[in-house]
Amino acid sequence: MFQLITQSGRARRGTFQTPHGEIQTPVFMNVGTQAAIKGALSARDLELIGTQVELSNTYHLHVRPGDRLIRDMGGLHKFMTWSGPILTDSGGFQVFSLAELRKIREEGVSFHSHVDGAKIFMGPEESMRIQSNLGSDIAMAFDECVKIPSPYDYVKRSCERTTRWLVRCKAALEAYNSESDAVNPGQMLWGINQGAVFHDLRIAHMEEIAALDLPGYAIGGLAVGETHQEMYDTIEAVEEHMPEDKPRYLMGVGTPGNIIESVARGIDFFDCVMPSRNGRHGHLFTRDGVINLNNRKYERDADPIDPQCDCPVCRRYSRSYIRHLLKAQEPLALRLMVMHNLYFYNELMRAIREALEQGSFAAFRAEFAEKLDRRI
Amino acid sequence: MFQLITQSGRARRGTFQTPHGEIQTPVFMNVGTQAAIKGALSARDLELIGTQVELSNTYHLHVRPGDRLIRDMGGLHKFMTWSGPILTDSGGFQVFSLAELRKIREEGVSFHSHVDGAKIFMGPEESMRIQSNLGSDIAMAFDECVKIPSPYDYVKRSCERTTRWLVRCKAALEAYNSESDAVNPGQMLWGINQGAVFHDLRIAHMEEIAALDLPGYAIGGLAVGETHQEMYDTIEAVEEHMPEDKPRYLMGVGTPGNIIESVARGIDFFDCVMPSRNGRHGHLFTRDGVINLNNRKYERDADPIDPQCDCPVCRRYSRSYIRHLLKAQEPLALRLMVMHNLYFYNELMRAIREALEQGSFAAFRAEFAEKLDRRI
Numbered sequence: 001m002f003q004l005i006t007q008s009g010r011a012r013r014g015t016f017q018t019p020h021g022e023i024q025t026p027v028f029m030n031v032g033t034q035a036a037i038k039g040a041l042s043a044r045d046l047e048l049i050g051t052q053v054e055l056s057n058t059y060h061l062h063v064r065p066g067d068r069l070i071r072d073m074g075g076l077h078k079f080m081t082w083s084g085p086i087l088t089d090s091g092g093f094q095v096f097s098l099a100e101l102r103k104i105r106e107e108g109v110s111f112h113s114h115v116d117g118a119k120i121f122m123g124p125e126e127s128m129r130i131q132s133n134l135g136s137d138i139a140m141a142f143d144e145c146v147k148i149p150s151p152y153d154y155v156k157r158s159c160e161r162t163t164r165w166l167v168r169c170k171a172a173l174e175a176y177n178s179e180s181d182a183v184n185p186g187q188m189l190w191g192i193n194q195g196a197v198f199h200d201l202r203i204a205h206m207e208e209i210a211a212l213d214l215p216g217y218a219i220g221g222l223a224v225g226e227t228h229q230e231m232y233d234t235i236e237a238v239e240e241h242m243p244e245d246k247p248r249y250l251m252g253v254g255t256p257g258n259i260i261e262s263v264a265r266g267i268d269f270f271d272c273v274m275p276s277r278n279g280r281h282g283h284l285f286t287r288d289g290v291i292n293l294n295n296r297k298y299e300r301d302a303d304p305i306d307p308q309c310d311c312p313v314c315r316r317y318s319r320s321y322i323r324h325l326l327k328a329q330e331p332l333a334l335r336l337m338v339m340h341n342l343y344f345y346n347e348l349m350r351a352i353r354e355a356l357e358q359g360s361f362a363a364f365r366a367e368f369a370e371k372l373d374r375r376i
Numbered sequence: 377m378f379q380l381i382t383q384s385g386r387a388r389r390g391t392f393q394t395p396h397g398e399i400q401t402p403v404f405m406n407v408g409t410q411a412a413i414k415g416a417l418s419a420r421d422l423e424l425i426g427t428q429v430e431l432s433n434t435y436h437l438h439v440r441p442g443d444r445l446i447r448d449m450g451g452l453h454k455f456m457t458w459s460g461p462i463l464t465d466s467g468g469f470q471v472f473s474l475a476e477l478r479k480i481r482e483e484g485v486s487f488h489s490h491v492d493g494a495k496i497f498m499g500p501e502e503s504m505r506i507q508s509n510l511g512s513d514i515a516m517a518f519d520e521c522v523k524i525p526s527p528y529d530y531v532k533r534s535c536e537r538t539t540r541w542l543v544r545c546k547a548a549l550e551a552y553n554s555e556s557d558a559v560n561p562g563q564m565l566w567g568i569n570q571g572a573v574f575h576d577l578r579i580a581h582m583e584e585i586a587a588l589d590l591p592g593y594a595i596g597g598l599a600v601g602e603t604h605q606e607m608y609d610t611i612e613a614v615e616e617h618m619p620e621d622k623p624r625y626l627m628g629v630g631t632p633g634n635i636i637e638s639v640a641r642g643i644d645f646f647d648c649v650m651p652s653r654n655g656r657h658g659h660l661f662t663r664d665g666v667i668n669l670n671n672r673k674y675e676r677d678a679d680p681i682d683p684q685c686d687c688p689v690c691r692r693y694s695r696s697y698i699r700h701l702l703k704a705q706e707p708l709a710l711r712l713m714v715m716h717n718l719y720f721y722n723e724l725m726r727a728i729r730e731a732l733e734q735g736s737f738a739a740f741r742a743e744f745a746e747k748l749d750r751r752i
Contacts, residue, residue, distance in 0.1 A: 035700065040416035040707035044692065065675070065700040072676055073696050081692050299441070300448055316420065316457050320449050324411065324441040331416035331707050 010266040013356035018137040019186035039338030059094035067133035075135030075183035088136035124168035132176035135183030190216035199237035218249035256372035275341035289374035311343035386642040389732035394513040395562035415714030425719040435470035443509035451511030451559035464512035500544035508552035511559030566592035575613035594625035632748035651717035665752035687719035
């Protein structure tokens with residue numbers, strides 16, 4: 001299902017087949033936590049800004065409106081009217097970062113909903129049931145995302161449990177996919193590598209989960225507080241042990257520079273709330289670096305956010321107008337800023353793919369990896 | 377500039393020329409207070425939902441971002457990228473409803489900004505200067521919008537002052553339009569009739585301002601607390617005294633039923649925050665009446681908001697999905713609901729115009745005037 005087109009060092013240009021179409025990699029997935037991109041972007045807007053894959057959150061949708069409701073409405077694609085590929089996370093990250101009063105046992109995790117305090121139990125089977133009801137194309141394994149730093153022994157035992165959970169995820173999703181009324185019977189399971197920044201644990205865990213021959217593998221538990229260098233070192237350590245014929249997904253990363261550097265280390269899939277979250281605060285990506293639209297110098301600036309950008313926002317609106325909307329707390333400001341930032345990320349990935357195809361990725365990396373993250 | 381195409385009883389079907397294009401009347405103007413429709417609608421969205429005229433607020437734009445800034449950016453059309461007609465109110469209504477610590481004198485009104493408390497003075501000349509800087513197509517006269525109820529003697533004296541202010545508005549706008557760097561030298565001034573619900577004061581004031589031969593006239597100071605019947609009676613009393621060859625604008629009105637009934641009484645222009653404000657709360661107009669999307673019965677409803685509606689929202693999204701967004705406080709909910717409601721109003725006006733052209737307005741009024749306002 002994953003096909004390599006070309007390589008440049010460890011960087012890979014490929015395609016990946018899903019039940020809802022082919023994905024060109026490297027790719028950035030646009031995060032619509034609650035079945036919508038925060039900032040009033042519609043599914044139509046996603047089409048306009050070149051989104052390839054939409055990512056939604058199992059935990060959030062289970063809590064509200066409920067995965068049974070979405071299943072009854074025909075699944076997440078139909079519910080949000082997005083016909084392209086969808087990846088759902090497993091809920092693991094949110095269970096370990098958002099939920100209150102959680103208790104981990106071998107069976108799974110008990111916790112209280114952050115919306116209404118209701119008691120919820122989620123283990124591998126529950127996570128797969130929910131993701132099966134949502135009908136995403138790529139379901140992520142239910143794992144424990146351990147804090148960094150955590151003691152070596154704790155991380156080791158956690159990885160062992162995450163492997164046992166993965167075996168249960170695989171069996172559960174196979175069973176759900178074979179049900180006659182499965183929403184998306186071609187739904188895939190991807191495994192998630194854990195191990196904090198302990199390279200030996202990362203490698204051992206990766207080898208264990210690679211043996212399960214899943215259609216894709218993620219590196220989880222990074223970008224949670226370690227330094228960029230620790231993150232890159234961990235990727236380099238584990239990447240050699242990831243199957244070459246499967247896509248690799250670095251979860252929750254990152255800045256444009258992080259993405260370019262991680263592509264150079266063999267990563268194919270990315271997701272991050274940064275472009276939408278930073279966008280909502282007026283921090284906007286451009287080909288010259290990051291601008292802060294709150295700055296008074298943009299008050300009478302007739303230029304678009306990024307004069308070199310072809311997005312629907314930059315083709316029409318000025319910095320001056322969008323800054324006014326931001327200061328006046330008009331919701332339209334959020335929408336225009338988030339649209340631009342997501343387009344910028346999608347376009348960044350397109351440029352990376354083009355550079356890989358043309359054999360100019362090294363030059364691209366040298367020109368942009370630092371520049372794009374710079375605040376100007 | 378105003379041309380009557382046909383009439384049905386007192387109801388009128390016409391066209392009105394502005395520097396930014398021809399308006400088909402009767403028309404509903406879509407309210408973008410701060411140079412944007414509340415609910416994250418863009419100028420592009422306005423095009424998609426059939427908006428003919430955008431309405432912005434002089435007081436709000438003067439306070440933030442400032443009319444000088446908008447002038448420096450080329451005027452309001454360019455600033456918000458809306459190429460159709462724009463009407464600006466005079467600031468009078470906001471000065472009398474929003475501002476704090478106001479003092480009325482013959483020269484104008486002193487008050488404190490609701491944003492930062494700064495002391496502001498606004499009289500006829502200041503209002504015209506601001507509106508000239510914004511460069512709208514239709515500038516409204518600076519008037520006092522008196523409360524209902526108010527004592528007869530106060531209303532009488534207020535109307536006399538509003539007439540004196542109108543004379544000053546006319547002289548001021550003529551002077552500003554003749555400046556070599558006027559943003560929109562074809563900008564028009566419309567007069568505003570006041571007089572609360574005292575028919576003799578309404579009529580006397582209307583006759584005084586009609587004598588100034590302005591290109592349009594509004595009935596102001598209604599829909600501020602009087603009954604619908606008092607409003608209709610006041611329209612009927614004053615309408616006979618409005619020039620037939622000039623458009624008539626009923627400010628701040630109203631429900632679909634109010635609009636149909638007011639068209640039947642000879643009104644051509646309308647504006648109201650109701651479709652956007654009610655839309656943001658999940659109260660949505662349909663051809664069968666008003667639905668409340670908060671209601672649990674829409675939880676699994678796969679129908680669009682209005683199955684008979686062709687708006688971009690109803691063509692794509694279900695009640696179930698939009699209700700989820702509303703409950704999850706996703707800003708996209710506001711946008712989709714406001715888009716639908718504004719499209720509904722624009723489409724209502726199109727249907728009214730068609731009924732007038734086809735001689736079936738009486739039947740249209742009988743079928744829809746009560747039904748569209750009903751909560752179902």
